[in-house]
Amino acid sequence: MELLILEEVTTTGCLFSVIIPSICPLILLLLSWKLWYVYYNVSKDPQLSLPLPPGSLGFPLVGETLSFIMSGAQFFKNRKKFYGNVFKTHLLGNPTIRVSGAKNVRKILLGENSLVTTYWPTSVRMLMGDGAISHAIGATHRMRRKALLKAFSHDALTSYVPIIQEVVQQFIQKWCREGYVFGYPECKRMAFKVACRVLVGFNMPAPEHQKLLTVFHVFLDNLFSLPFNLPGSGLSKGMKARKILLERIEECIQQKQTQENDSGFNDAMKLMMDMEGDEKLNLEELKDVGLELLFAGHATCASAAASLLSQLAKKRAVVDRIADELKQHGLEDDRSKLSYDVINKLSFVSNVVKETLRISPPVGAGFRKVIKSFELDGYQVPRGWTLAYSIRETQEAAEMFSDGEKFDPDRWNQIKDEKFHYLPFGAGSRACPGKELAKLILKIFAIELSRSCTWKLLNESAQINYLPVPHAADGLPVEFSQIITNRPRAFTI
Numbered sequence: 001m002e003l004l005i006l007e008e009v010t011t012t013g014c015l016f017s018v019i020i021p022s023i024c025p026l027i028l029l030l031l032s033w034k035l036w037y038v039y040y041n042v043s044k045d046p047q048l049s050l051p052l053p054p055g056s057l058g059f060p061l062v063g064e065t066l067s068f069i070m071s072g073a074q075f076f077k078n079r080k081k082f083y084g085n086v087f088k089t090h091l092l093g094n095p096t097i098r099v100s101g102a103k104n105v106r107k108i109l110l111g112e113n114s115l116v117t118t119y120w121p122t123s124v125r126m127l128m129g130d131g132a133i134s135h136a137i138g139a140t141h142r143m144r145r146k147a148l149l150k151a152f153s154h155d156a157l158t159s160y161v162p163i164i165q166e167v168v169q170q171f172i173q174k175w176c177r178e179g180y181v182f183g184y185p186e187c188k189r190m191a192f193k194v195a196c197r198v199l200v201g202f203n204m205p206a207p208e209h210q211k212l213l214t215v216f217h218v219f220l221d222n223l224f225s226l227p228f229n230l231p232g233s234g235l236s237k238g239m240k241a242r243k244i245l246l247e248r249i250e251e252c253i254q255q256k257q258t259q260e261n262d263s264g265f266n267d268a269m270k271l272m273m274d275m276e277g278d279e280k281l282n283l284e285e286l287k288d289v290g291l292e293l294l295f296a297g298h299a300t301c302a303s304a305a306a307s308l309l310s311q312l313a314k315k316r317a318v319v320d321r322i323a324d325e326l327k328q329h330g331l332e333d334d335r336s337k338l339s340y341d342v343i344n345k346l347s348f349v350s351n352v353v354k355e356t357l358r359i360s361p362p363v364g365a366g367f368r369k370v371i372k373s374f375e376l377d378g379y380q381v382p383r384g385w386t387l388a389y390s391i392r393e394t395q396e397a398a399e400m401f402s403d404g405e406k407f408d409p410d411r412w413n414q415i416k417d418e419k420f421h422y423l424p425f426g427a428g429s430r431a432c433p434g435k436e437l438a439k440l441i442l443k444i445f446a447i448e449l450s451r452s453c454t455w456k457l458l459n460e461s462a463q464i465n466y467l468p469v470p471h472a473a474d475g476l477p478v479e480f481s482q483i484i485t486n487r488p489r490a491f492t493i
């Protein structure tokens, strides 16, 4: 009997020692989950009797970040399908409301400084620095933008054309020599070289350029990280890369200050350094703006250039139409020099670029912080929350783009008022200041491709990854060959 009782006690003790340690963490998990939801539900604005948008806040602290990183654009598409144009989530350390649809996006973009203000995730803010234009607000923002826009005036863009053309031609010739290349990393190299030369004024030998690009990619790959700067974390790797890049930019600024410039060409950074009065930027601001320009001007253009390469490969008839247009303007010879004014006359080339940015917008969304609670689609958008206005889903859902999956440059001949339905460069007071330069680079790329080579995609149905910008997961393998003209080539990179 005693033995039996002892056995029972031991068994019950064993059960407790197994059950309690396994149940306690579960209870704690459920409790913290509940508190997580309660915390954000009470952070609603009591002045507005509207509910929060539908959606999930995911797990405590990490929210839905891991799922977002793993599924990219599909993450938003699935939720939009399930919850509609306005839904809540929790990403990169912030409760976030994701919004799509032209009417909703218009309200956000025109509400800059009254309803919303600029806000990028903590990791982006730390990596880009306080001097970045995209983080400045009010008068500082206006001043910095004004300074930057001088670097994209008609005269400045005209002076950038020969440099862009030279870099683009060099890359296409290299691809033709090599025959088989990975289109996306090559477009990144090309866009980085254009950004280095035109925006910052770096002109370095190929190995040094490659080293800088490698550091830049560490910076870029960790831009959207969890906001913990711990050893080995994404943010810490990004911060180390930022330090190296800023040192190189500072060297470049010092060279410009001390050395005579006899090339007759002024890059965007030099134009900003020469600014006087209120618009003059100090050294720290200049360095941050230089880094921002390299980032903004390179990753986006690389993604768009690779999309262009891919779309044109699938639509040879479009390439033939570009070639016809070039012929009409006497530009069919790949040695002829381009000028900004002539490029602006090529309406079909312009439509091709517009359509590429519609089908695959390089920036999927813009971020804001809500400064005054307001209503959207019958839900409240509470003060203090992060807001992401979607470019990709807004363009995809726009009814004016009938047969939206089709790459059809001619659709742009009919479309009249696409504002807020078509937003590759954003809109309002924070619209992309580099958009004319970006379009120019893409037009020159389309022209040089169409008149100097033929190319073929080796995988027409590659999976697309969306972070940090859309790109073919397999790197976009492409086979290039040159259009034979019996002329010697003298380009090297």
Ligand code: HEM
Residues within 6 Å of the ligand: 133, 134, 135, 145, 199, 292, 293, 296, 297, 298, 300, 301, 304, 361, 362, 363, 365, 366, 367, 391, 423, 424, 425, 426, 427, 429, 430, 431, 432, 433, 434, 435, 437, 438, 439
């Ligand atoms: C295809 C290429 C490009 C695309 C698709 C693109 C897209 C965008 C978008 C959507 C925004 C607005 C984000 C928001 O609303 O918060 C933006 C802002 C910005 N872009 Fe671009 N961009 C491109 C190229 C460039 C280039 C070449 C530069 C610079 C040389 C540049 C510099 C900037 C800057 C500085 C901002 C921040 C503006 C501000 O906050 O006032 N971008 N870009």
